[in-house]
Amino acid sequence: MDKLRLRFKKTGRAVYISHLDLMQTLQRGFFRAGYALKYSEGFNPHPLISIALPLSVGTASECELMDFRLKEDVDLAELPARLTAALPEGIEILEAYEFTRKAAELKWLRVRGVFEYDERDAASMCEALREFYARESIVITKKTKRGMGETDIRPAIREIVFSVEGRDVGLEAVISAQEPTLNPDLLPDALRQRQPEIAPDFAKFTRLETYDKEMELFR
Amino acid sequence: MDKRLERILPRVQKPARYTGGEYNQIIKDKTQVDLRLAFCFPDTYEIGMSNLGMSILYHTMNSLDFVWCERVFAPWGDMYEEMKKASLPLYALESGDALSEFDSLAFSIGYEMAYTTVLDMLDMAGIPLRSADRPNLLPLIWAGGTAAVNAEPMAPFLDLFVVGEGEEVDNEVLTLLREAKLGGWSKREFLVKAAQIQGVYVPSLYEVSYRGDGRIAAVTPKDGAPARVTKRIIQDLDAVPYPTKPIVPSTEVVHDRVSLELFRGCVRGCRFCQAGHVYRPIRAKKPETLIAQGIEALKNTGYQDITLLSLSTSDYRPLPQLCDGLLDYCEPRSIGLSLPSLRADNFSMELMEKLQKVRKSGLTFAVEGGSQRLRDAINKNVTEEDLLHTCQIAFAGGWNSVKLYYMLGLPTETDEDIVGIAEMANQVLHCWRTYAKNKNRGVKITISTSCFIPKPQSPFQWEAQISIEEYLRRVNLLRSSITAKNVTYNWHDAETSLVEAVLSKGDRRVADVIEEVWRRGGRLDAWSDYFSFERWMQAFASCGVDPAFYANTEIPLDAVLPWDHIDVGVRKAHLLHEREMAYASALSPDCRHQCAACGAAKLLKGGRCDG
Ligand code: SF4
Numbered sequence: 001m002d003k004l005r006l007r008f009k010k011t012g013r014a015v016y017i018s019h020l021d022l023m024q025t026l027q028r029g030f031f032r033a034g035y036a037l038k039y040s041e042g043f044n045p046h047p048l049i050s051i052a053l054p055l056s057v058g059t060a061s062e063c064e065l066m067d068f069r070l071k072e073d074v075d076l077a078e079l080p081a082r083l084t085a086a087l088p089e090g091i092e093i094l095e096a097y098e099f100t101r102k103a104a105e106l107k108w109l110r111v112r113g114v115f116e117y118d119e120r121d122a123a124s125m126c127e128a129l130r131e132f133y134a135r136e137s138i139v140i141t142k143k144t145k146r147g148m149g150e151t152d153i154r155p156a157i158r159e160i161v162f163s164v165e166g167r168d169v170g171l172e173a174v175i176s177a178q179e180p181t182l183n184p185d186l187l188p189d190a191l192r193q194r195q196p197e198i199a200p201d202f203a204k205f206t207r208l209e210t211y212d213k214e215m216e217l218f219r
Numbered sequence: 220m221d222k223r224l225e226r227i228l229p230r231v232q233k234p235a236r237y238t239g240g241e242y243n244q245i246i247k248d249k250t251q252v253d254l255r256l257a258f259c260f261p262d263t264y265e266i267g268m269s270n271l272g273m274s275i276l277y278h279t280m281n282s283l284d285f286v287w288c289e290r291v292f293a294p295w296g297d298m299y300e301e302m303k304k305a306s307l308p309l310y311a312l313e314s315g316d317a318l319s320e321f322d323s324l325a326f327s328i329g330y331e332m333a334y335t336t337v338l339d340m341l342d343m344a345g346i347p348l349r350s351a352d353r354p355n356l357l358p359l360i361w362a363g364g365t366a367a368v369n370a371e372p373m374a375p376f377l378d379l380f381v382v383g384e385g386e387e388v389d390n391e392v393l394t395l396l397r398e399a400k401l402g403g404w405s406k407r408e409f410l411v412k413a414a415q416i417q418g419v420y421v422p423s424l425y426e427v428s429y430r431g432d433g434r435i436a437a438v439t440p441k442d443g444a445p446a447r448v449t450k451r452i453i454q455d456l457d458a459v460p461y462p463t464k465p466i467v468p469s470t471e472v473v474h475d476r477v478s479l480e481l482f483r484g485c486v487r488g489c490r491f492c493q494a495g496h497v498y499r500p501i502r503a504k505k506p507e508t509l510i511a512q513g514i515e516a517l518k519n520t521g522y523q524d525i526t527l528l529s530l531s532t533s534d535y536r537p538l539p540q541l542c543d544g545l546l547d548y549c550e551p552r553s554i555g556l557s558l559p560s561l562r563a564d565n566f567s568m569e570l571m572e573k574l575q576k577v578r579k580s581g582l583t584f585a586v587e588g589g590s591q592r593l594r595d596a597i598n599k600n601v602t603e604e605d606l607l608h609t610c611q612i613a614f615a616g617g618w619n620s621v622k623l624y625y626m627l628g629l630p631t632e633t634d635e636d637i638v639g640i641a642e643m644a645n646q647v648l649h650c651w652r653t654y655a656k657n658k659n660r661g662v663k664i665t666i667s668t669s670c671f672i673p674k675p676q677s678p679f680q681w682e683a684q685i686s687i688e689e690y691l692r693r694v695n696l697l698r699s700s701i702t703a704k705n706v707t708y709n710w711h712d713a714e715t716s717l718v719e720a721v722l723s724k725g726d727r728r729v730a731d732v733i734e735e736v737w738r739r740g741g742r743l744d745a746w747s748d749y750f751s752f753e754r755w756m757q758a759f760a761s762c763g764v765d766p767a768f769y770a771n772t773e774i775p776l777d778a779v780l781p782w783d784h785i786d787v788g789v790r791k792a793h794l795l796h797e798r799e800m801a802y803a804s805a806l807s808p809d810c811r812h813q814c815a816a817c818g819a820a821k822l823l824k825g826g827r828c829d830g
Contacts, residue, residue, distance in 0.1 A: 021470045
């Protein structure tokens with residue numbers, strides 16, 4: 001079976017598994033669950049799997065997508081439960097299906113974030129954050145392929161909403177997944193560079209949903 | 220997850236090694252167990268998770284339903300700094316709970332260079348380092364592993380050692396500890412009782428007195444502790460549990476594969492080799508057991524590699540049968556089978572071809588000594604013909620890289636022996652020129668030397684180690700003897716070897732030095748990133764301990780040795796005889812040709828070795 005796609009969650013302790021290690025972990029999971037992945041031809045055969053948009057270590061996700069191929073036909077309905085049982089804590093397969101759309105059509109991501117402030121008041125931070133992200137342009141310096149460069153991250157943010165959550169500030173945003181890719185870690189980084197007095201002491205993110213360029217759900 | 224930890228993890232290298240949550244980890248309800256045990260490996264996650272002993276004992280100890288045994292490793296430097304900054308105590312991976320919540324810490328100590336890390340882990344757990352400073356029964360701090368064959372340098376820190384193989388005795392200790400905890404025993408009461416279990420060594424029940432010349436006058440047991448602690452062995456390896464559901468790390472570790480242990484012990488009796496003596500007698504597993512366990516473990520882990528472990532793999536009689544059985548399963552699934560520690564003398568073409576179908580790596584030979592005379596003296600039964608014959612087969616079969624390992628400073632070594640190393644490399648090169656199938660790819664011959672470390676419970680336990688200066692002189696002699704440009708030479712530094720020699724052969728007075736090194740920031744000393752020779756030398760000086768007394772001075776044959784009260788099976792008289800044979804450059808037959816009545820057979824119920 002070719003053109004297969006998994007949608008899975010990566011939460012809890014599994015968020016610290018790096019992209020490369022995750023590929024290895026999933027491969028072993030397939031093997032343990034008794035599914036034979038299709039391998040590439042050639043001198044150094046490797047399983048034909050690819051995960052769209054590698055997550056950064058520490059970021060959780062409820063909507064990871066992985067394309068894969070199997071040597072034999074299997075019942076896709078029972079695959080999620082069987083594979084989940086063969087995976088470490090925190091990785092949960094939500095569905096397996098034959099895909100029609102290429103991962104390149106994926107355009108927007110919905111993310112949830114938590115900004116933690118140890119000593120500062122969440123309500124006033126929340127207000128200041130709204131103001132900061134209401135700007136038309138937010139230029140920051142970041143590492144690019146050609147060394148350090150200036151980038152405006154604002155166009156890559158389609159929506160961003162902040163709310164007070166106890167002592168923290170919560171945020172929900174729709175950001176560009178590719179072309180350009182906006183790593184959510186840049187949201188607090190921008191504050192550290194441009195307005196450090198409202199930068200959080202710690203920030204963490206969860207990917208919630210994937211969309212195409214028309215903001216239709218991408219599967 | 221602890222908030223402090225959550226903030227640290229994204230900042231450190233390879234955070235997945237600090238989180239637990241791996242596939243096949245064992246989770247129990249902490250309110251339903253009587254004992255919470257932290258199984259501590261005094262090195263990194265990557266090393267510890269590659270250790271078969273750790274994996275075996277994790278499962279055997281967890282097989283007791285009143286125990287929840289969890290894993291703890293030493294954090295790498297960046298994590299260590301972050302944990303200190305955040306005042307985050309050392310925690311166990313399964314539950315994430317701080318070690319202060321545990322009833323006991325059990326350390327697996329496989330090598331001396333881990334000693335400072337043991338202290339560091341105790342400190343990170345907020346536990347006083349010395350047994351005498353821990354008046355209560357709990358937490359009980361104990362250890363096992365090869366280091367237990369001379370536990371003295373660590374004696375003041377640990378409440379109890381287990382000597383020998385842990386599968387049974389560890390559970391006996393835990394069963395007694397549970398009784399003690401539930402019955403409210405004092406620590407003393409428990410230790411006195413525990414000392415009655417075969418294989419348990421309670422250092423505080425032995426008084427050590429010294430002579431004017433610094434040697435030991437006597438070791439006197441108290442409170443009914445046995446005069447000599449006899450090590451434990453497993454009688455029937457086929458019956459002992461093997462972890463067919465080992466934990467699969469979610470991040471890369473050193474050995475990412477299934478490991479099968481073919482046998483314990485060794486029939487060879489190389490005189491420099493501690494393992495070859497302290498793991499006796501030889502006991503093998505049946506190939507059927509191994510094949511079944513290997514396949515089950517492959518299924519349960521999803522690993523794509525399996526390796527055969529033992530001191531000398533080719534001494535496993537049913538090796539062809541075992542390889543066939545495993546290859547039947549592995550080949551169609553592209554699973555690699557590797558066989559380390561094959562000997563040069565009975566390497567068969569057939570076996571090599573079989574492996575070649577699956578995977579081909581470089582050849583390595585532990586030659587150890589540069590001349591036949593020296594190899595006879597150390598009882599390393601490898602001849603130049605054997606080696607060249609194997610190389611011939613290998614080169615003809617397409618191999619093109621050979622690594623040759625030697626030790627410098629072996630007893631009776633002469634300059635001629637050292638020059639012989641370079642000559643042998645030339646012979647190997649000549650062999651390649653004559654037999655290589657494809658010369659276009661070139662050949663790579665690597666010579667590696669390390670400085671010989673005399674080890675307790677081996678025939679060379681009385682020997683002096685050569686000084687660092689002398690080692691360097693020998694290195695330079697070898698270097699100048701190597702002329703061929705296809706031959707590379709790597710030498711390990713002798714500074715670590717000197718420290719290792721002191722820690723191996725040390726007595727209780729060396730404990731102060733270990734603690735002092737730790738106080739000066741020493742930890743993870745097995746890593747060259749962290750080892751500081753200067754720090755060790757400063758600690759020796761400030762404790763008034765002379766490293767040369769332990770490392771570079773021959774011990775009189777009639778002296779009481781610091782480890783004499785630990786009985787690993789092999790008699791001292793046998794070791795002494797082997798030492799004499801060494802000085803006569805005479806070989807001793809291996810166990811299979813002729814039993815030398817070394818003493819180890821007494822550990823077996825039937826009293827006879829498989830040989
Ligand atoms: S008793 Fe004999 S056969 Fe057994 S280990 Fe000793 S020498 Fe070898």
